[in-house]
Amino acid sequence: GEDVEQSLFLSVREGDSSVINCTYTDSSSTYLYWYKQEPGAGLQLLTYIFSNMDMKQDQRLTVLLNKKDKHLSLRIADTQTGDSAIYFCAESIQQAGSYQLTFGKGTKLSVIP
């Protein structure tokens, strides 16, 4: 199947680092994404990584990919209250000739001031 799994909740103190984890199942070459959803808003692409990479860094965000374990993580350094949101891991898969995103259920990040 194409399940993407992630834990549902994470709570961190302001200024600490947050690490959100995700596992996926498709073993073919693919792109993996992290989207952010704030209350009442749509999904905003934060960053993505191709499956031939191990790491990608973009300002406060670091994505780590362990292909062997099919494990993806998003680290947010110096977490701020504005980072409180739901974070979705997604995998790009090819199905029936078209490319689709398969999402996890989302991890709700709560930042404690």
Add this chain to the structure above:
Amino acid sequence: DAMVIQNPRYQVTQFGKPVTLSCSQTLNHNVMYWYQQKSSQAPKLLFHYYDKDFNNEADTPDNFQSRRPNTSFCFLDIRSPGLGDAAMYLCATSRRQGLGMEQFFGPGTRLTVL
């Protein structure tokens, strides 16, 4: 700013009363998607259009239909909404299909069924 717009943001309908949700985009993207997102669930793809070609997911109920009269607009029609259809409906676009093609999402329409 180029964007994906969804109207209305909140929609209330009665059980069995047809409802239409609207999505428009100023990005001039070829592909438009409709997702259903229930509370604490992953967004689930209902269907997508690549230009005028309609692609339905195998498990999308017949109760859900879509129209794309031109590049900019796409509509989601729910013919006979049931209580289980209450959800957030997300519209997204991408320039084309392919691995790594970023999808741009609208703010969503939250549908309530009474």
